[in-house]
Amino acid sequence: MDWIVAHFAAMVFYAFAGLTVAGALGVLVLRNPVHAALSLLATFLAVAALFVLQHAEFLAAVQVLIYAGGVMVLFLFVIMLVNVKTLPAEPQYLRTLAPVAALVALVLAVLIGLGSWTATRGAAAADALTTVDGQTLGNTEAVGWSLYRAYLLPFEVVSLVLLVAMIGAIVVGRKEKEGRA
């Protein structure tokens, strides 16, 4: 019992990390796009749980709302609109790119080493993520303060990006009128 209590955080991490990777594998392996999308949903929810473990509660909520709620509905909507069953089947092949794969693996290993090395320097106080100007707030409030004060301009720019993307999606997705190019 003591062992379980002592290792509870680790067990939760490994459970959700496993779910994340399993969901990602499902996206790669499953042939039916609906199954792949639901597998991706499992990954999104597991990542949200990992955010909670890392004291990013606001982002966990955003992850569930935007990804699991918005993006996933969009994916499923398009899959069903396109009606993949009537489309020709996807050819199955895997190109042999072993040297490239080895190179990418090497680069990523170096990067993870650098990241780990950076990560070993100076751990922060446990309540740093909820403290603004010496006041202890909730995580959501702290992120809000940061977002609307220090990062106000990037926030406005990214909202503009979202607007442009929305208009672009409408323009790309609409039906062409007859007689116009």
Next chain:
Amino acid sequence: MITTTHYLVLSLVLFSLGVLGMVVRRNFITVLMCVELILNAANINFIAFSRQFGDLTGQVFAVFVITIAAAEAAIGLGIIIALVRLKQTVNLDQVNVMEG
């Protein structure tokens, strides 16, 4: 004890699976899903380092990444609809001409 390195390795695995999927799969919808995997891997890194250094900047940037991911999904899926309307396919190997 779960350290930041654990999260980095998880993020690496997720990123690699995403890249692998983008290269291997030919279904446009699945490729878009793999892009989402990659962006999620980036977010895990942001959150892990945010926790490590007690700096909220990582969480703010994760919000931006989620925004960009939503925009990317909207545009990508719009392109898929246009593509199916035009060529009745979501296979990327059959989409290799600029015109026509």
